[in-house]
Amino acid sequence: MRADDIARYLQDHPQFFEDYHDLLAQLYVPHPHGGRTISITERQILTLREKAKALELKLTELLRFGEDNDLISTRVHALSVALLTAGSFDALMNVLREQLAEAFAVPQLALRLWNSVLTRDSDVFAPVEERIRVFANDAKHPYCGPVNDLGVVAWFGDAAPSVQSIALIPLRRESRIVGLLALGSDDPARFVSDMGTLYLERIGELLGASLIRELG
Structure with missing residues (x-):
C-alpha cells in the first residue's frame, strides 16, 4: 500500500x-x-x-497597503484642490511641480501639450514627434518602467542622464489625447512595470481637466 x-x-x-x-x-x-x-x-x-502566524503577517501586510493607499488618496485630493484653485496656467504648472515633488517624491516632471486652442511661451508647447503622439494615443494605461526609446527622457533637460525610471501619463480632452505627462526618477525601482497605475490615471485626469479650463 x-x-x-x-x-x-x-x-x-x-x-x-x-x-x-x-x-x-x-x-x-x-x-x-x-x-x-x-x-x-x-x-x-x-x-x-x-x-x-502566516495569517497575522498577511493581515499586517494588508493593513499596511490600506494605510499607504489612504495616504496616497489624501495626497491626490490635496493635488486636486491645489489644481482647482490655481488662478492661471503658470500657477497651475507651479502647483503641479511642487505637489509632485513634495507630496509624491517625484524629482523630475515634464509636460507636452498639442492641439490646444491657446498656447504659451513654454516648453510645454514645444513640437512633439509623431511617434510619441502615436504612443500616447495607443496607450491604454500609463507606462511605468525603465527609460524607453521614445526620446521622452530628453524632455527632462540637464537631469535626463540621471533618470533611471519613468512614468508616462496620456492626457485627455474627453476621448481625445492632447498631451503627455512624464515623471522621472533616478531610482530604477521608483516606476516599475508591475506597479498599479490607478492613481497615476487619476492625476492625469485631474491635470487634463485643469488644463482644459485654462487653455480650452
Missing part, C-alpha cells in the same frame, strides 16, 4: 480514529524544527500556530 492510499483512506474514513482512539496516543511524528518526535496532537497545534 502506498502512502497516498493511506492518506486517501484516512480522509475517506474519518471515523477510523474514533474506532482506534488509543492509537492516537501511541503515534509520534518528527518535530518540524528539530530531531525529536512529538505526538500528533502537538504537531497539529504547531501547524495551527504556523497558520495563525
